[in-house]
Structures are given as structure tokens and as C-alpha cells.
Amino acid sequence: MTTYPKTAALMRRGAEFLGSEHAILCGAMSWVSERNLVSAISNAGGFGVIACGAMTPDLLDAEIAATRAMTGKPFGVNLITMHPQLFDLIDVCVKHGVSHVVLAGGIPPKGSVEAIKAGGAKVICFAPTLALGKKLLRSGADALVIEGMEAGGHIGPVSTSVLAQEILPALAEENLVFVAGGIGRGELVAGYLEMGACGVQLGTRFACATESIAHPDFKKAFFRASARDAIASVQVDPRLPVIPVRALKNKGTEAFSAKQVEVAKALDSGEVEMGEAQLQIEHYWAGALRRAVIDGDVENGSVMAGQSVGMVTKEEPVADIIAELLAESEAALGRR
Numbered sequence: 001m002t003t004y005p006k007t008a009a010l011m012r013r014g015a016e017f018l019g020s021e022h023a024i025l026c027g028a029m030s031w032v033s034e035r036n037l038v039s040a041i042s043n044a045g046g047f048g049v050i051a052c053g054a055m056t057p058d059l060l061d062a063e064i065a066a067t068r069a070m071t072g073k074p075f076g077v078n079l080i081t082m083h084p085q086l087f088d089l090i091d092v093c094v095k096h097g098v099s100h101v102v103l104a105g106g107i108p109p110k111g112s113v114e115a116i117k118a119g120g121a122k123v124i125c126f127a128p129t130l131a132l133g134k135k136l137l138r139s140g141a142d143a144l145v146i147e148g149m150e151a152g153g154h155i156g157p158v159s160t161s162v163l164a165q166e167i168l169p170a171l172a173e174e175n176l177v178f179v180a181g182g183i184g185r186g187e188l189v190a191g192y193l194e195m196g197a198c199g200v201q202l203g204t205r206f207a208c209a210t211e212s213i214a215h216p217d218f219k220k221a222f223f224r225a226s227a228r229d230a231i232a233s234v235q236v237d238p239r240l241p242v243i244p245v246r247a248l249k250n251k252g253t254e255a256f257s258a259k260q261v262e263v264a265k266a267l268d269s270g271e272v273e274m275g276e277a278q279l280q281i282e283h284y285w286a287g288a289l290r291r292a293v294i295d296g297d298v299e300n301g302s303v304m305a306g307q308s309v310g311m312v313t314k315e316e317p318v319a320d321i322i323a324e325l326l327a328e329s330e331a332a333l334g335r336r
Contacts (some may be wrong), residue, residue: 007025007098008331014199017122017143017176018123019074019099021045023199024189024322025145025178026206028078028102029153030286031055031170031293032214033064037318044319049102054286057088061206063098076100076124082278088113093118100127102145105243107132113140124178128156130167133177139324142299143176145201151184152204152306154243155232164195172196174220177279186328193329194336204306205325212318215296218303219315221248227307233257242281248303252288255300259284 014023026033026041028051036282038048050067052060052135060077067075077098079089082105090112093101094161101116102124117140118122125141127133133144146160146167148160160181167293171177179192180201189200206212208219223249233242236257247253262282266272292301 003193004330007186007193007326007329010190010193010333011199012235013176014197017049018076018197020047022322022326023178025049025076025180025201027147027151027153027180027201027203028052029203029207030103030289032207032212032215033078035067037206037209038067038075039320040285041206041322042071042075042207044322046318046322047074047076047100049078049100052079052083054080054126054283055089056082057085057092060089061092061095064092064098068096074099074101076262078102078103078104080282081112081281082106082275084279086112087291090115090119093121100124102126102136108136108139127167128158128163130170131166133171133182137171137175143178143194143198144171145178145180145251147179147201148181150307152207152246152304152309153182155181155246157244162195163311164192168196170223172198182306182308184311186325186330187332189325189330190280190332191326193215202308202325204308205312205321207305207319208312208315209321210315214293217296217298218293221292221298221303222305222309223314225305226310230305230307230309236260240267240277240281242278245285245304246301246306248298248305248309249314250280250299250301250303252292252300252302256284256288256302292323 022045024046028049030051030053033051041048100122122142124134124143127144146163149155163245176198177198179197208222231249232246265278288302291297291305
């Protein structure tokens with residue numbers, strides 16, 4: 001008998017799909033969502049997801065093997081659709097028998113969904129609009145994540161609450177839809193589950209878990225921050241389509257504006273093509289994020305955080321975070 005019967009009943013479809021005890025995904029956070037945090041989340045009954053980011057196939061191969069050595073529970077891998085070696089990365093996931101692959105960062109390239117499914121894995125895609133959600137499902141996606149602008153890292157322009165109202169009533173009854181962005185407490189989890197979501201995804205709440213390898217100074221920046229400190233980057237040049245990134249305001253935020261100007265000039269002069277320009281921006285973020293997460297340079301690095309950062313006030317084990325979310329959700333459902 002589960003301790004959280006009402007929540008478990010509403011999460012049942014999502015948990016069965018993921019193969020986990022609870023339908024709580026951990027959002028893939030570059031440099032943070034690696035073997036230690038991913039295995040801890042899966043071991044605690046959630047579903048950890050490795051952030052492949054800019055990893056090479058060899059690095060991903062080693063990371064999956066190391067994660068597998070730390071947990072016997074299912075976990076997934078998040079792949080960026082614009083990665084130049086996407087299909088090689090898919091092959092690595094297939095080789096290891098990864099159960100779920102999350103495709104992020106744009107519309108999946110032709111053949112990628114088919115390659116993942118041919119290898120026996122389930123495909124999870126991000127849907128920023130209802131129309132695109134329907135298209136992705138028709139194209140073979142097994143589940144969707146709808147993530148609002150309150151989230152940390154790369155974000156879209158629409159809030160989670162609006163996306164949920166647009167997409168859940170239309171798709172959730174017959175499809176698996178997880179909700180993400182700005183979720184910091186279990187009461188909100190309960191609300192989205194009641195609207196038809198099969199589960200939720202959180203990143204910011206897990207970034208400072210005891211098991212997270214993030215630098216102590218990175219974690220302290222979270223503990224000090226409020227929701228309004230997590231701001232979205234601005235697009236300097238309309239000719240350079242840059243997906244906004246939400247992070248804590250610091251010198252690194254200003255440096256990104258300068259980087260955009262530099263890349264835009266290279267684009268204008270013909271030194272780089274659009275695809276290469278966008279990759280340069282992605283590599284910039286990977287480096288800036290590493291400076292903050294690994295080196296602890298929270299002034300010049302990128303401290304990516306969602307607006308729920310104000311609810312992250314201390315370091316605590318993953319198992320405690322999950323238990324607290326479930327208890328809050330169950331209490332809220334019990335008051336209905």
C-alpha cells in the first residue's frame with residue numbers, strides 16, 4: 001500500500017511508462033545531471049536523466065556505463081537535436097539499452113525518432129505549442145514534456161500555467177504529457193496531475209541536492225536567490241535566433257550579450273553559417289555553465305536556475321526532496 005495513494009493513482013500512467021515508482025522526472029541540467037544525481041534520483045523512486053549536452057559519443061558512453069553501475073533502476077538520456085553527432089549519440093544509447101531518450105532543443109531531425117525507437121527506447125519530446133505537440137505525437141513521440149518560461153536553462157516564451165491550460169485538455173486524456181517549469185512544491189504537482197498530466201519534471205529543486213556535484217558556491221548562489229533574480233537572457237540581434245536562457249543575474253549574463261554581438265558579426269561577414277553560429281552559442285553556454293557548476297565561478301559563469309529557485313533554501317538528499325513533494329501533493333489532494 002503506497003503512502004501517497006491519491007498522488008500515485010494520478011501518476012500511475014506516467015510511472016508505468018517510465019518504469020519508476022513515481023512519475024517525477026529530473027530535468028536534464030548540463031554538468032549537474034550526471035551519474036551521481038541521476039542514479040540518486042532513480043534510486044529514490046524518481047526518474048533521472050543524463051544531460052548529454054555537448055558530450056562526445058565516447059563521453060556519453062562512459063557516463064551511461066558509470067550511471068548503470070550506480071543504479072539498477074531505469075534512467076534516461078537527454079540529447080540536443082542540433083548536436084552534430086546526434087545519430088552517433090543515439091547509437092550509444094541503443095548500445096547500452098537506455099530505456100528512454102529525451103530530445104530537446106528543437107524539432108527532431110529526420111530519422112532520429114525512428115532510430116531511437118528501432119533501438120527499443122521510448123522517445124520523449126518537448127512541445128512548446130499544442131500544434132507542435134500534435135505533430136510530434138504523429139511523428140512517433142511516445143510522450144511530451146510541456147515546459148514553461150519559469151524554468152531554468154533554455155526556455156520558451158509562454159508560462160507553464162498557460163501551456164498546461166492549452167495542451168492538457170486537448171492531449172492528456174489519450175497521450176502522456178509531463179508538465180515542467182516553475183514547480184517547487186507538491187501542491188502544484190497535485191494541480192497539474194488533476195488537470196490530466198501523467199507526471200512532472202523538476203530541475204531547480206534537484207540542482208542543490210546533497211548528491212549533486214555542483215560546487216558549494218553554486219549551491220550557495222541558489223540559497224541566496226529569490227524568484228526575481230532568475231532572469232531570461234535577451235536576444236541582441238534578431239538575425240541570430242537565440243533561445244533565451246534563464247539564469248541568476250551576474251556578470252556572465254552581460255558577457256553573453258557581448259558574445260551574441262561577436263557571433264552576429266561573424267555571421268554578417270560570412271565567416272560562419274547559421275548552423276555554426278548557433279553551435280557557437282551552445283558551446284558558449286556549455287563553457288559558461290561549467291565555470292559556475294564545476295569551478296564555482298558564480299560571477300562570470302552561468303548559474304542557470306528557474307524561478308522556483310526561491311524555494312531552494314538548503315542542501316538536502318534527493319530522497320527527502322521527492323518525499324516532501326509527494327507528501328505536499330497528497331495533502332493537497334486530500335483537502336479536495
